[in-house]
Amino acid sequence: MAAEPAHRLEQVLLAEPRGFCAGVDRAIEIVERALRKFGAPIYVRHEIVHNTYVVNDLKTRGAIFIEDLAEVPAGATLVFSAHGVSRAVRDEAERRGFRVFDATCPLVTKVHVEVAKLAKEGFEFVMIGHKGHPEVEGTMGQLGDGIYLVESVADVDRVQPRGDRLAVVTQTTLSVDDAAEILAAVKRRFPQVREPKKQDICYATQNRQDAVKALAPQVDVVIVVGSPTSSNSNRLREVAERLGTPAYMVDAAADLQPAWFEGRRRVGLTAGASAPDILVQQVIARLRELGVASVQRLPGVREEVHFPLPLGLGDRSMAELEPAPPPAG
Numbered sequence: 001m002a003a004e005p006a007h008r009l010e011q012v013l014l015a016e017p018r019g020f021c022a023g024v025d026r027a028i029e030i031v032e033r034a035l036r037k038f039g040a041p042i043y044v045r046h047e048i049v050h051n052t053y054v055v056n057d058l059k060t061r062g063a064i065f066i067e068d069l070a071e072v073p074a075g076a077t078l079v080f081s082a083h084g085v086s087r088a089v090r091d092e093a094e095r096r097g098f099r100v101f102d103a104t105c106p107l108v109t110k111v112h113v114e115v116a117k118l119a120k121e122g123f124e125f126v127m128i129g130h131k132g133h134p135e136v137e138g139t140m141g142q143l144g145d146g147i148y149l150v151e152s153v154a155d156v157d158r159v160q161p162r163g164d165r166l167a168v169v170t171q172t173t174l175s176v177d178d179a180a181e182i183l184a185a186v187k188r189r190f191p192q193v194r195e196p197k198k199q200d201i202c203y204a205t206q207n208r209q210d211a212v213k214a215l216a217p218q219v220d221v222v223i224v225v226g227s228p229t230s231s232n233s234n235r236l237r238e239v240a241e242r243l244g245t246p247a248y249m250v251d252a253a254a255d256l257q258p259a260w261f262e263g264r265r266r267v268g269l270t271a272g273a274s275a276p277d278i279l280v281q282q283v284i285a286r287l288r289e290l291g292v293a294s295v296q297r298l299p300g301v302r303e304e305v306h307f308p309l310p311l312g313l314g315d316r317s318m319a320e321l322e323p324a325p326p327p328a329g
Contacts, residue, residue, distance in 0.1 A: 009261045009291040012284060013219055015211040015270035016300030021204030023105030024049045024274050026307045027082035028058070030103040033313040034077055035062055038099070043072045045089065046081040046134050048103060049274035050230040052251050069093060077101070082274075083134035084108040086141020106307050107202040108135055111169050114196070115142045123194065124161045126150055128182045129171030133231055136171055153185040166193045170200035173232040173273075175239060176209055204273045205232050207301045209239050212270055215298060216240040219268035221260055222247040225279050226272030233272030240268070252279060253286040261290060 027048050034042045040062020047055050047065055055065060069092050072078055077099045080089075084104040093100050104112075115125060124146040129136040131149055140147050148159045168186055170179050179201055186193055216222055222240035226233020226249055233249055240247035245268070248260055261267065267287060271280050284295055 008265065009267065009287065010265045010293055012267045012269050012287055012292050012295045013215060014280075014295060014297045015208070015215045015268065016298050017204070017207050017211060017303050018269075019225075019271040019273070019275055019277050019280060021202070021273040021303070022305040022307050023082055023107060023202070023204070026309065027103035027105070028054060030101050030309060030313060031058055031063055031079055032061075033309065034079060034101055037313065038077045042077050042079060043098075044079045044081060045069065045085060046083060047229070048079065048081050050227050050233075051272075051274040051276070052227045053276060053279055054274065069096065069098075072096075072098060075099075079103050081134065082108070084112060084138030085134075086138055087143075088141060089138075101310050101313065103310075104138070105172070105202070107172055107200075108138070111139055111172065111200055112142050115139060115147070115169060118167050118194070119143055119146065121165070122163070123165045123167045124148070124163060126156075126159055126166060126168050126186050126190075126193070127170070128168065128174065128179050128186075130174075130231060133171060135173065135231075139169060139171070150182055150186070153182055156182065156185040156189055159186075159189070161190075164192065166190050168193055168195055170196065171231070172200055172202040173205050173235065174201055175235040176201055176206060177239075177242070178235075203305065204303065205235070207303065208232065208236060208270065208273060211298070211300050212236050212239045212268075213243065214300070215268040215270065216243040216245040216247075218298075219245060219266040220264035221245065221266075222268040222270070223256070223260075223283060224249045224270055224272065225251075225275045225283055227251050227274070230272045230274050233275065236270055236272060250283065253282040256283065256286050256290075258290060261287075267292065 041064045044063050044065050080102045082103050082105045127149050150156050222245050224236045237247045237249045
């Protein structure tokens with residue numbers, strides 16, 4: 001009796017939405033416009049977004065990525081990354097007289113503004129996030145003290161606030177489920193804690209996670225296009241795995257392993273908010289080489305968010321929103 005034929009790779013289902021969000025689009029465009037307007041080099045504090053392809057592409061055009069402002073020469077143009085920076089970094093850049101363009105995602109800026117406002121009202125903070133992530137360092141760095149990082153439910157028991165006025169803020173790129181679990185633990189320990197007016201997890205992170213939740217049950221394996229340093233990409237992989245679907249993250253098509261697809265017919269494909277579509281297309285091309293015959297786009301939320309550019313980079317809409325600079329002298 002002949003053996004049953006093994007399952008073969010047949011179809012890719014594309015999550016929608018996936019890839020670039022408005023904050024990433026804006027951050028990259030800020031660096032590109034600064035390069036065109038002022039010429040190379042343009043200095044960028046930290047990777048503008050967490051994607052290897054994007055960073056390497058901007059390096060070839062004259063962007064120099066640094067961590068320490070001591071590496072930036074006097075009179076240079078400096079861009080803050082999409083993740084935001086601490087007050088100390090902002091103050092140092094101003095003190096040293098750099099021409100600064102702030103590419104912080106406006107949704108991260110919203111968290112910074114909320115922290116500053118509530119701190120003046122006497123609040124301390126619990127921040128739900130990942131230690132060492134630049135967004136977390138930037139948000140916690142809005143204050144000298146009185147902000148406590150929790151990465152897990154267990155961390156909540158170690159928080160020792162000085163007073164009883166406590167508010168919660170959240171890293172925008174976390175898993176919705178992780179944040180909810182930790183927030184519930186914070187509320188159990190501190191019943192009077194002030195929650196954010198709107199959940200700090202950004203619309204793009206939420207939409208991409210919801211799309212993976214719809215995608216994962218329909219496929220045999222999920223591929224997430226994203227760099228290892230990308231928090232939101234890592235969370236997409238975890239969301240798929242929580243639903244019982246094997247999931248792998250790749251920086252580029254060359255990272256795909258044929259063994260992942262043995263005995264599997266349907267591949268789900270998504271991309272983190274900092275991953276450009278060219279990488280998705282290259283992954284699809286490689287999957288076609290491995291036997292995929294059709295690519296189907298799943299229905300999903302259509303994002304039409306646009307964030308204006310900073311004053312001085314050719315976007316009049318921002319000029320109308322920002323106050324005029326004070327007169328010289």
